[in-house]
Amino acid sequence: MYAILDIETTGGKYNEEGITEIAIYKFDGHQVVDQFISLVNPEREIQPFVVNLTGINSGMLRHAPKFYEIAKRIVEITEDCILVAHNAQFDYRILCTEFRRLGFEYIRPSLCTVELAKDLIPEQPSYSLGKLVRSLGIPVTDRHRASGDALATVKLFKMLLDKDTTKSIIQQSIRLNPKLQLEPRHLDIIAELPSITGVYYIHKADGGIIYIGKSNNIKKRINQHFTNTNQKSKKIQDQVTAVTYETTGSELVALLKESEEIKRIKPIFNRALRRTTFTHALYSFIDDNGYINLKIDVADGRKNPITTFSNKQSGKSFITKVVEDYKLCQKLTGLYKTKTSCFNYDIKTCEGACIGKEPAESYNKRVTELINKNSYKNKNMVIIDKGRDIDERSAILIENGVFKGLGFFNLNYQINNIEVLESIITPMQNNRDTQHIIQSYLRRNNRVKIILFG
Template identity: 75%
Template sequence: MYAILDIETTGGKYNEEGITEIAIYKFDGHKVIDKFISLVNPEREIQPFVVNLTGINSNMLKTAPKFYEVAKRIVEITEDCIIVAHNSEFDYRILRTEFKRLGFGFKRETLCTVELSKQLIPDQPSYSLGKLTRSLGIPVSDRHRANGDAMATVKLFKMLLTKDLDKYIIENNIKKAVAEKRLNPNHKIIIDALPAVTGVYYIHDAEGKIIYIGKSNNIKHRINQHLTNNSTKSKKLQLQVASVTYEKTGSELIALLKESEEIKRNKPIHNRALRRNIFTHALYSYQDENDYTILNIDIADGKKTPITTFTNRQSAKSFMFKAVEAYNLCQKLTGLYPTKSSCFNYTIKQCFGACIKEEAPESYNKRVQQLIEKHSYDNKDMIIIDKGRDIEERSVIYIQNGVFKGLGFFDLNYQITNIEVLQSIITPMENNRDTQHIIQSYLRKNKRLKVLHLNPSK
């Protein structure tokens, strides 16, 4: 649990500053579950440059509560939370100073979004909150006011959690929680705390270490299966599980890609070693001696570039039968009807005769190329837009020159076709045969998915 906050102060000498405004959002890693926002009477002078920066002046604070009047609420909302702030060293110091004046020892764990951003979003021209959020396409209102800056930090932290592929943030959070509280939750408590949402889940042991990663369209149901199943793997998980965290993705495609990437990165002990490929068959093309483009299904071969890949031969054949019908292709030239003469479809006038050279190669190949163009993203610059984690958000998969670059989430108010914004919000991921298969397979199954082709020069 996190308490994401921002504090505005009077300015002045070190450790003599007073708080003029505070905003705290209690964030469970997915959504805000509580908030506290208040002006505060600092009982001291506000520096002129601070008045100009924030717009907060002494007249506004005359009737505002003093710090001791809001201290209890601050303790309550931050209890059992890690404090998160942009430059947390400053905000945490200010809070501890105020509590010290009251004779109260205020102590919390902290995370700094400046440091996390430098680690997870390198090479930004600036890590100030205003410039960083602008470059990442994060909307900010009321800049230099506690509420506006705290909400911007919430959105930034949510993005950082998505980009944290090594799970540094959640692993350390779990480890601290278990060590401090000596929690030993039973399975029912773990299951009851989980939502029925699409995403990736992480099963942790008592040290916070990830021991299993999975993907599901219903995380609660899937964890329930793990913790009630009698399989050998499930029994091992049941003995070691101390907690389960999850990352809501909204999109099944995002969940599939994150699961594949993070299993490879984190190598959890209970994930079976990934097969070399998660697909077995592929669709290839070549020109025959008569210049016809031949399509054939074969066992996936890493030495050849496939048009698209399939989990098994049966799904590949099913795809080809549909493609032959959709593009009026020849059964013989697609390997579905071995014959030395005309194919069956020619006899019912659904093939134009490429099998017996009645249709010219140029005419036939044009339709084959249409199929190849539709199901291969080789050399293409495009983005795939899918569901987001909430109604105001969408997910995006970025492909540049046929190479999968990564994924991210964006606010509907932003123009995602701006390449600079797009590249900033994307969490870079490895492009490999598994990711290509996941994307192509998902595109085949989800016909209504929004795909935008980009002009990289713009």
């Protein structure tokens, strides 16, 4: 008996994703004998690119059952079944992660239709589900929704069963998915680590640092390094002999320290992180009619951006939000290409800057407010955030738009002038990466305290 499934998730960091939709079809090799389909409230944010891909948004999931409410049904419908999925390693990992959060160890044998298709239908131009079923003439509806993708996988799996004439290839491809067992030395390392925010350093036998990272929970993050199955993690697992760490309390401090340490030490497994951490930026220009226009574009080192983004989608999501928050024009922010009025003007939420109805002076005032809020160019300010202890705070100093460094101070210690502040600051390098880190953090954390000074 087979349980053919597809899962849609929130996206996000590895092992921190949540399920937004699940579809399971119980298949006896000839026909579907049972099914379970449900939206799921993931109790976490859905990444914007996932909303665009699946059409599933937070509003749709507000009244959906949480995972613990459907967990029993999932256990029952998959009991004594082989799990089948397109890229089964992903779906199986997500299910196991959700069950582990409930304190339940979910173990099922599995089959991957990607691997089976490569064996039984070789030389296909692509083995992604959409392209593969299209090339095989298998109809698919509701692409990127759990039910549609799971039904397409049922039809694909039925075809693969027919092509396995010896009935041996599928049998040999079943994975038993035993519970991951950590080596004793890995367990010893994890046992010594705290569940705190900070920067961690992974060392090899001679003491050399092979990887630097930051986490809001160092113990949990190292555990992920030791249980992940990708190539980089396996190499780290082979070479690690010790993990040291530095407590920061603040995620922003951890991000800044991680960036500087990677640039200074250049660990072998941080190659990807040594590259610039952003790809797109927000720029402004004044058009022929005197209006300030905004544009998300590929980051260009020769230009001065207002703020930067990790990817294009992040920038687009930011623009979409500020258009609403500041009542800006879709046309003048690059969201709506038109020679006449923007869509928001037609529904009375744009004041008409797109057709010259709103004076440039009043429109530009709101754009300038947005720019000032999201750029610290020419500003003198201190960002106050969490410290390493309950009676401590961290301080990030920016002078004339330049990041100078960071430090920690006791709550009883008054920071009231620049001389006192500079005495507790440890100097650090200012570069495009630190600017991106600070601006991105401030966008995500509106409650961070900022002190402006002359």
